[in-house]
Amino acid sequence: MTRVLYLIACAAGPTQHIDDGVRGAQADGWDVCLILTPSAASWWEQRMQELVELTGHPVRSRYKLPWESDQLPKADAILVAPMSCTTLNKWGAGISDAVAIGIPSEAVHMGVPVVAMPYFNQAQGAQPAVARSIAALREQGVHVLDGPDGYQSHPPKQGNPKAYPWHKALAAVRRLASVT
Structure with a gap:
């Protein structure tokens, strides 16, 4: 039986290469459904x-x-990756004005494993709302991959979207999904 992964991508640099994320998930055996923020x-x-x-x-x-x-x-x-700073803060505040936020917001409370890995720069990450939003998501059961276990924020104007660590995100999904 093939398992279904919702890959939810925001308007963050690596989304230019979302096909790489889809192919990586498919290589892991997932039937991938793609959901994008409007941007x-x-x-x-x-x-x-x-x-x-x-x-x-x-x-x-x-x-x-x-x-x-x-x-x-x-x-x-569900894998929310790349997760923008905007999506992180909306989701953390409970604002689900887009299907890309609404689906994981509900799913985590319905027992679906949800992993989120950000992609934003250090200046954005320094905003006080970011730490609060990550804490709020983790409190709800979202497995947020930031820092050494996921994506480490890059200096402003120095990101490398093509080098986004899809393998880390997919490994976390694999681990969490095998538990359920």
Whole structure:
């Protein structure tokens, strides 16, 4: 039986290479459903069909309307990566104004393993809200991968989106999903 991973990506540098994350998860045996924040979806707008073909599923970036059926299978695990500073702070404050935040916000309280790995610079990470938001997510059961175990914030203007450590995020998902 194939397990379903929701890969949720924000408008952060590595989302330019989200196909690398999808392929890594598929190599791990996951059936990957991709959900993008509206800003991240705009980055892929011209090439969205590539992501649909790669995953075999529609790519979601908005809440479905009440009369629309959900076209994605139920998630066995969720990976929010790359997670932007904006998404982290909205999610930590309980603001789920985008499907990319709403889905993991509910799922973690329904027993679905949720891993989140950020990508933002040290100046953004120095904002007091960041530490509070990480603590709030961890308190809810979200496995946040920051620092040596995940992504270590880079100096401003010195990030390397192509070198995002997808392997660390996927290893954490693998560990958590094997427990449930």
